[in-house]
Amino acid sequence: MNLPEECWESICKIIDEDDYRFLESVSLVSTSFLSITNRVRSTLIITDRTVPFLHRYLLRFPKLKRIRFYDMHKDIDSVLLQLSLSGLDLESLDLSGMPYFPDFGKFGMEKMMSNVKELNCSRASDLQESDLVSIGVCFPSLQELDISYPDSHQSSVFDSGIISLSSNLKGLLKINVSGNNLITDKSLLSLSQNCVLLREIIFRDCDFISSHCIESVLRNSRNLVSVAINGIGWRPRESFSDDAFVYARCLSELDLSGSFLSDELLRLIGDAKFPLKKLLLPNCVSLTFDGILNVLSKYQTLVHLNLEGSSFLSDEMIVELLKFLGHLIYVNLSFCAKLTGLAFFNIIEACVSIKSMRMEGTNFGVEEYSKELNTKSGIKTLYISGSHNLSDKCLEKISRHCPFVETLDVAQCPGVTTDGILEVLRNCGELTSLNISGCSGISCLGAVDFELPKLESLRACGTSIDDESLHMISKRCRGLLHLDLEGCLNVRSRGVKEVVQSCMRLREINLNYCEADGGIFIWMVCANPSLRKIVPPCGFSPTRKLKNFLLRHGCVLYQTSFDLLSIAYHPNRRDGDNIE
Known part of the structure; x- marks a missing residue:
């Protein structure tokens, strides 16, 4: 055009x-x-393999805003020096999981970092007090900071580092200090007093934070919209005052994962009357139906609810709770073992705005539910893996009532067979991602006689699909981007070739424990220039010559599927975008 x-x-x-x-x-x-x-x-991921060509990338992409380091073992400081000399106006820097924390004070890198608004240093090795001081000095415009779960045998972050950090970062809006288990009330109090604009604070697994400190933070930080903490209520004689939560007038997201929640504490939360939209209470102890009912009756505009692990919940209880959940968009009821498909169908009928649901590890499939819904649900993502009683009949009914689902996970459901999956593919024309891993009843998908143009991701690990199934995939799923065949022992080179040759958008394929020939890889990258990541069959040892040949074609061999899938699906996602 x-x-x-x-x-x-x-x-x-x-x-x-x-x-x-x-x-x-x-x-x-x-x-x-x-x-x-x-x-x-605007985004560039830097790995060991891209470092030799970094200067070319920096010249080619002059408007980069987000830099992420991934699986880096080379000199990070020298890479940061190249970035500082490039003149980039960076806004986001991700150093999560790096083997050491770089010295930002060297080589005059302060100028490049002066406009950075987001810094992720989670899981950084050997994070020290001096590193926090350096962050405070070198990143004056920082708005979001993640220093969670430093990767060291003994934490080296103490209150003095957090206090210094907070005194320099007055404009901080969000901070995650989870896993720094030596910080105390002093750290959070300094953040709440110095960073008056703070809107989100996450402090999971910080063992020395008291209920009194939490009250003070809520009182001082009047702009807080999101708080995430776990393990409250476990200390002997720990309690909250009657007005503990009344000052948090802007709080819309509350995460109390893994806490000891009494009915009295939930009553205090309910009486506070926040503008609450998200409530996360997964894996909490002492939680009761009466406590949940009370708090949900006070917050009838919730859009996000997580009650994972609430094993006492029954289908009848869910029906009672649904009276207050008419605006729900997301719900997580995974590992609520008493729940069946009755709960699912009642939810999609009562919550007309529901878009995402997790019911993994439940008793889905044992129910007798003959009622037909009058309307079709608009749900987009559904995770029901580990439902050992899920049958083809139930799955077919789900597909009829949820025809707009885009992501479906039925992994580890032994009662699901090829017939059930064919009904899903036939009824759900919007499906883009399907996970059938561990479904031992699925043997062949060759009977599909219709196009699946929107399917982009298929995970079929440990199934009995064979070359005939891959032939179908090559003919019907030409838009496929990610194909995971780990443990598919019936897959041979012939089927792999058909998929690679026909699915010209394919970027990642996992052949671990398949029977594909190791000599196929040169042909694969020549036949399909879109291929970027391959996991070869177990035991295959590539030569340096083969690795270099694939690299020249833009493709990398990974030895484990974890490396393949770790950044495959959300390349632009920044860790911690959501409270969960």
Whole structure:
């Protein structure tokens, strides 16, 4: 189409925000599109393999805003020096899981970091007090900081580091200090007093934080909209005053995971009358139906509810709770072992806005539910893995009542067979992601006689699917991006070749424990230039020559499926985007 360049640039920006990797295909259309995609790309993931070519990437993508380090073992300081010399105006820097914390004070890197608003240092090895001081000095514009769960045998973060940090970062809006188990009330009090704009605070697994401190934080930080803490109520004689929560007038998200929650504490939360939208109470002890009923009756505009692990809940109790949950968009009832499909169908009937549900590890499938719903549910994502009683009949009914589902996870459901999955594929035309891993009843998908143009991700680990199934996939699922076949012992090279040759958008494939020939990989990258990540069969040892050949074609061999899938599905997602 003959559109102005500004229009194409706007379109490419939307693609970049959703998944920047799709810009690669656009860039191949013409030199004009190549120039546009180079200008709009905002995210770069740096690994050991990209370091030798980093200077080229920095010249090619002058508008980078987000940098993420992943699986880096080389000199991080030298890479940061290149970034500082590039003149980039960075807004986000992700150093999570790095083997050491870099020295930002070296080489004048302060200028590059002066406009960074988001810094993720979670799981960083050997995080020290001096590192927190350096963060406070080198990142004056920081708004979001994650220093959770430092990877060290003994935590080296104490109150003095948090106090120094808070005194320098007056504009901080969000902080995650979870897993720093030596910090005390002093740290949180300094944050609440110095960072008056603070809107979100996460402090899970901080053992020395008292209920008195939590009250003080809620009282001091009047702008707080989100609080996440676990393990409250376990200390002897620990209690909250009657007005503990009344000062948190802006609180809309509350996460009390793994806490000892009495009915009295839930009454205090209910009486506080926050503008609460999200409530997370997973794996809590002493939780009762009366306590949940009381708090939900006070917050009838909740859109997000997590009651995972509340094993006392029954179908009848869910029906009673639904009187107050008419606005629900997301609910997690996983590992509520007494729940059956009755709870599911009542939820999708009562909650017309529901978009996402998790009911993993429940008794889904044992119910007798003959009622037909008058309307179709608009639910988009459904996770019901580990439902050992789930049958084809029940799955077919779900697919009829939820035809708009896009993500479906029925992994580890031994009662599901090929017939049930075929009904899902036939009824759910919007399906983009399907997980059937561990479904021992699924042997072949070759009977599919209709197109599945929207299916992008298929995980079939440990199933009995074979080359005939892969032939079907190659013909019906041409838009496939991710294919996980780990443990599919009946898969041979012939089936793999058909998929690779026909699914031209395929980027990642896992062949661990398959019977594919190790000599197939050169052919794969030549036949399909979109391939970026391959997990070879177990025991295959690639030569350096093969690795280099694949790298020249933009593809990497990974030895484990964890490496393959760890950043595959959400390349633009920043850790901690959600309270959960």
